[in-house]
Amino acid sequence: MRIARCPLLAGGVSAAFALTLGLFAAAPARADTVLSLVAADYGTGPKDTSEIYWRKIADDFHAANPTITVKVQIVNWNDFDTKVQTMVQNRQYPDITEGDYFSNYAQEGLLYKVSDVFSDPSNLMPVFKELGSYNGVQYGLPFTTSARALFYNKAIFAEAGITTPPKTWDEIATDAAKIEAKGKIGFGLPLGPEEAQAETLLWFLGNGGGYQSADGKWVIDSPENVETLKFMTKLVKAGDTEPNPGTKNRTDLFNEFAQGQIGMMNGEVALLPIINSANVLKKGDLGTAAIAGRTGPIDKTLGVCDFVAAFKTDGSKQAAIKKFLDFAFQDKYQLDFVHMYLELPGTTSAAVELAKTDATLAPFVKALPNAVQYPNDPVWAQVKTQIQQIIGTAIGPDPKAVLTTIQQTALKGS
Template sequence: MQRRRFLGLAAAASALGLTGALSGCGTLDAESGDVTLKLIAADYDLGGGDSTKKYWAGVVSAFEAKNPGVKVQVQIESWNDVDRKVAELVKAGQAPDIAQIGAYADYAAAGQLYAADELLSIRVQANFLAPLVAAGEHKRTQYGLPFVASTRLLFFNEDLFDKAGVSAPPTTWDELAAAARKLEKKGVKYPFALPLGPEEAQAETMMWLLSGGDGYTDATDHYKIDSEANVRTFEWLRTNLVAEGLTGPVAPGKLNRKEAFAAFARGEVGMLNGHPSLMQEAEKQGVKVGKIALPGASGKARATMGVADWIMGFKQNGHRKEIGAFLDFAFSDENVLKFAGDNDLLPATITASARMESDPEHAGLREFLQALPDAQLPPVGKTSWAQVSGVIKKDIGQAVAPDAKPAEVLGRIARAASTAESAE
């Protein structure tokens, strides 16, 4: 996967000439006729409220005021349903004009999406953070437009660290294991929570593969799941954490992320790999949350995992200009910052990230923002990824079982991945 390093978000924005330059985007010329766009978007309100609906209503109202010939109808769906409903509409020949969902690659491969450069102004397209651009590409063309992002850090419970006599957060695997042993001796239920259960095991796995110096794919974007470095990573996990009883009472292969996060928020977990929303929830419940870059085998991990949700424009109704104008408008700094800030997520653009990083109101997100320019994302541009991800979710927990041979488990997953890849 392509990776480009930014020496600082503000400096990058200045170098690209983007600072303050996006507010005028998103206006059509007077010749545009009357068009109604349909937008289907995911609901990010974890509390069951209507904040997502209100956000899009505000964006649409402001856009329509600037573009009186265009109306935008918004349909909000839960994350449990939104991908399925969009897929059903596309299959029925009733694709929305715009969808904000979790994946784009299958639609790109089927020729159903506009490419980014068919929709966006140059300034808006150039403003996306580089790792997110790379992750939004299918066969070297960008179709997925990153809507919001997040990164992962090592979370630790500061009070439990103090009680266990852990004086500093770990920066290497050996230090992590040593801290977990001290936590275990003090009776901490989960010294290190390792959720390799089927809910989100592909994400936990990727974080550890990156920490071990490798990842899911090689420089040519082909799967290499059973590489020597990846096998060493899982051998270390099995031997130094799981076999030593440092991962808690639930076997990692049966522990889902939701349960691990809930346990952390209850103060039962010493350490785990976490994201921004967990930080907020744990602090609400009185947990003093410490955060640090993921430890690596011998120092800071070479990269952390990034995650993005996507927005895309469908070709079916032929509204390229109108879709492009709306998306240009939606990616203004004001809109991007409001949505990311309201949901404890990270902006997908350089200029909005720079503004958030300098804003004291978002100081708690600063470490996540600083990790984003060098983050690596799962290979979501590969149409095989959904199938491969499913295999990882089902099988990876076996790699750290007491009698397991990680090389054999990773080898089985790698063979399944190669088969899926060959069918792309």
């Protein structure tokens, strides 16, 4: 070392000084802060695994913050809940998760409040705030969202002499009859067990109904919901839908729509890759619009959200977590996820940008601020299962009896 050749080393003080310098020089550099991120996989294989998305963000973040490293672990959606629960039980807490939100972890004091680890909570989609909260405090950051809209086949519409998508139930009936006359299914109505609770709710919303009132009371057999099912029965009996909707799943009708066999149906962005894979609809054939209600387009729709949450672990990583989340929630990364998986953003700013630049997704984005979630009630799982099993039988002479059966299940479990 150059310091070792210094003449001052002849003195004891100088030697001590040199020893101090030598110890200083030999001390290791300060270790990086390491954050563990456990995220659900939205992909279908190695070419579109979410590992690609999160690794890009982690690398970009490390380049901008060299003292912080983010280790990414991607978990199959089917195993995500179990994986996180096992980690928590073993006290091997992840620093950050992305997927389902577990309010019990907030209840146990394991999570940071959003305001502690994110600089601009006001930019998070406000409609999902309650869903990511516990006792009125928000712990989950909406990361990716989805909503429903009306899909329609412009080519089929043109053949049937229809120029604009329907805005009311009467227009649905009129247009569906014209499409049926051309040998196609007028309106796809999936009331089979796969996701009957979603299709049913969309129709209920179109008549001012729903599963619960604003104050959380079960209203499944309300007059509005009964009237809705009477109209749906009329539509089915007129032959304006596929036969026996109670046996048809969403995926079945998504595939038929993609094959050009259905004029219109309520759908979500997950239908888009199915349409692309089928390669039957030509460019410009697909149209999307607000879902038609009894007297006009509904200003609400079913919305679903996946969340990011941050664990306190030993409490020393809060500043690093905040830096990373502020970085990861930038509009460009939110929109990258949209383009990779055709999901919608979790931030208002990214949603505004998407609505400006993507005409196909714009109706979904515009519906998000008024999105309705499924009931946040422990008995919902039981109610949902019963809806999936028997709501198809409400297409008939006595829909109220079927709805009352489901209502009684909800009340017994509450």
